[in-house]
Amino acid sequence: MKILITGGNNAKALKLMKAFPNHFVVLADYGDVPGIITENYVFSSLGILNKDSIAHILLNFCITESIDCIIPLHDYEIEPLAKSAVLFGEYGIQVLLPETDVLPNYLSSDKTAYPNFAVYIHGDCIFSSDNSIPLKQSPEFNGVFGYDLSADLKLFTL
Structure with missing residues (x-):
């Protein structure tokens, strides 16, 4: 993949x-990136x-580069990609974000640096940085989430 x-x-x-x-x-x-x-x-x-055209830029890039899954980390990419997830899916590209209707529950208003993160795909925790949060979620639950000891999941963003 x-x-x-x-x-x-x-x-x-x-x-x-x-x-x-x-x-x-x-x-x-975006911009200059090391050539590694x-x-x-x-x-x-x-x-x-x-x-203004984040979703278009990323869809174009994903199609051109044969990307199977996209994990957006910039906070300004989150909402446009969540709204465009169905379009990405039509091209076989999974957008690793919660569904649009529950997205606000996982956005953080401050720039908290969570010590741990977990990756969920279809409700299953496939990776946890400290192995302490393998909780099963609903099958629609996707994304990379930061968390602390309270286990309050917030999107892992920049």
Whole structure:
């Protein structure tokens, strides 16, 4: 599987890579990106940032690069991608976010740096940075979430 993680110039994106050791990861960001290619991952540029056409930019990139799954980390990407998840799905691209109607429950108003994160796909916790939160969620539950000792899940964003 080929996974796109946006915000590739940020340490959080690199931290998230350990959740996908058996997949090829594309770390992408807007503007200048280091030209690094390895057997397991690559850094790539998404071009110039245009917040008005985020979903279009990312869909184009995913189709061109044969991406199977996208994990948006920039906070300005979250809502446009959640609203476009059905369109991405028509191209066989999974958007790893909660559904639009419950999305506000997982957005954080402050920039809290959570010490841990967990990855959920179809309600199953496939990775937890400290193995303490393997709770099963509803089958529609998707995303990468930061959490602390309270286990209050918030989207893992930049």
